[in-house]
Amino acid sequence: MKQKNSTDSHHRLHRRNEKMPDQEITIGNFNLPSRYNSEGKLFSTQDSYNMDGNKMLWHLDRLEDFNNGVRFAPIHIDAGLSKGCNIKCHYCYGVTQGNFYLESAKKYISRKALIDNYLRSAGAVGVRSIAFIGEAEPTLNPHLYEAIVVGKESGIDISVGTNGILFDTGRDGQAALEHLSWLRFNVSAGSDKSYRLIHASKEFNTLVEKIKYCVEYKRKNNLILDIGIQMVLTPKDIAEVVPLAKLGAKLGVDYFQVKHCSDTVENALGFYERLDDYEKFAPLLLEAESYGHDDYKVVVKWDKITNEGHRDYDQCLGAPFLLYTEGTGKVYSCGMFFDGKFEEGYRLGDLNKQTFQEIIESDHYWNVIDKVKNEIDVHKDCYANCRTHSCNNFLWDVKESGVTSGVVKIHSGGFTIDNPPKHMNFV
């Protein structure tokens, strides 16, 4: 029998997206004062998290190590905890990274690898934050809740990105909420009807109830936790942006984030070739922003939504600052190495066999980090607007001149060293 691989899987997604019509939108006479920066680009006035940028300015000790050729621990890790998912979002890039939905729902990193080899060890070497997000759905891993508590107790700020449907509302979920810095629900549909189409699931109401539960628990217990919802913007879900902005306000979450859709340069999901469509969505995005207020931020990632996937640099320097671990415990400097032609040559280590500390102290790790810099062609190999992109922009800006006032202006998002954005460890 032919072995399934992720290429078959994303071809299926591509075909689904070809058949799925674009949503029709009416651009009204919505007239808002436009917010342009000195470079003439739109920017968010509600981004208290500097989500559209990076937080490298608050980790200059690691930059110093990098410049001095000293080996150092990454600031942040995007960690997958499973290889499957209970729903199918039409834009999921996880399919290009080995997420096979329900078929692989039982494939996840073991408790021993996760708790002992990974979290305790990452805390000991000074990793500052871990986001349990990855290529698939973290709530499918039964050890998620324990991992949140152990991670935080090991000195690491922890967050979760989830579709939310399976989030535990018992004691485990509550303990997790008490230890999280932020919790983000991925939802790109504002009604049950569109959720069925956009996410191929009938569980919209379950999700809404889970969000309400988390918001209530946070309020009742005065938790220092930010709860957000996030949509991935595509021409197939653009009409949901205003309903979602309203829904977020009604649910009482802290923010609603609208992000770009990443895709491979081969157009695996069918959106890479449509990144220039985004410009015409600006009026609706501005309308969505108008629902934000002091206690509820509507954050549009304008920079990434409008950059059409271009990169102004030629090498990925961000690899040692920001790592990615896939859902069964292998470690990489980029999600695109999880599966396919790069997998073996770019694997940094395996948490099933080594501790995190052993991995980052090995010569192999630093050789691969060098190989990423020297052998990956960021214009041909990389997917648009990856998580490391903004850190790369920063590292290239400081490469020649150091941390000048110009660099601070571009990368601080209006914050200062003493007044950092929220969640500064999530670089």
Ligand SMILES: C[S@@+](CC[C@H](N)C(=O)[O-])C[C@H]1O[C@@H](n2cnc3c(N)ncnc32)[C@H](O)[C@@H]1O
């Ligand atoms: C692959 S999901 C895995 C975690 C979890 N299942 C979730 O959906 O939050 C990780 C995050 O990537 C986002 N995402 C998925 N596909 C994307 C794409 N093509 N471009 C940009 N973000 C994407 C999702 O919205 C989610 O926040």
Ligand code: SF4
């Ligand atoms: S919920 Fe997350 S992992 Fe599942 S299909 Fe959607 S984006 Fe992918």
Ligand code: SF4
């Ligand atoms: S996609 Fe390219 S630039 Fe982004 S982390 Fe991967 S190798 Fe680096």
